[in-house]
Amino acid sequence: MPQKATFYHAGCPVCVDAEQRLAHALDPTAWAVEIVHLGEQPQRIGEAEAAGVASVPALVLAGSAYHINFGAALAELKGGA
Amino acid sequence: MPQKATFYHAGCPVCVDAEQRLAHALDPTAWAVEIVHLGEQPQRIGEAEAAGVASVPALVLAGSAYHINFGAALAELKGGA
Numbered sequence: 001m002p003q004k005a006t007f008y009h010a011g012c013p014v015c016v017d018a019e020q021r022l023a024h025a026l027d028p029t030a031w032a033v034e035i036v037h038l039g040e041q042p043q044r045i046g047e048a049e050a051a052g053v054a055s056v057p058a059l060v061l062a063g064s065a066y067h068i069n070f071g072a073a074l075a076e077l078k079g080g081a
Numbered sequence: 082m083p084q085k086a087t088f089y090h091a092g093c094p095v096c097v098d099a100e101q102r103l104a105h106a107l108d109p110t111a112w113a114v115e116i117v118h119l120g121e122q123p124q125r126i127g128e129a130e131a132a133g134v135a136s137v138p139a140l141v142l143a144g145s146a147y148h149i150n151f152g153a154a155l156a157e158l159k160g161g162a
């Protein structure tokens with residue numbers, strides 16, 4: 001049974017690249033990857049924060065947050081449109 | 082034929098965690114992962130820099146560098162023991 005992986009992003013160029021490259025590079029037999037666009041789903045920002053996400057793009061693997069390069073701070077998304 | 086992935090680290094706690102979690106989460110049918118400890122193999126720091134690595138831990142996937150959280154700057158490793 002695959003473990004849960006969540007890739008949080010905000011549509012920025014750094015995010016899109018990381019999604020295409022890294023989020024899709026995970027072993028599909030081990031990880032069930034969900035892609036979450038926090039700009040379109042701002043109601044999930046709290047969940048990302050609770051997992052330790054401070055900026056996007058970030059990948060949460062079985063509850064641990066891994067920030068991948070830097071696209072935007074979560075704080076900016078909160079204030080954004 | 083798997084593409085080349087290189088995980089650069091320096092033995093720091095952040096590095097070890099990222100190695101165990103992320104470097105080993107890649108799809109083994111798509112990626113051949115090499116683990117490089119830059120503290121033990123300082124002669125490979127130049128190669129990491131050329132790939133765009135500025136800090137460790139970092140994962141280079143088919144030539145593109147992805148910094149994962151932050152353990153240590155490459156510059157610190159150059160000056161180190």
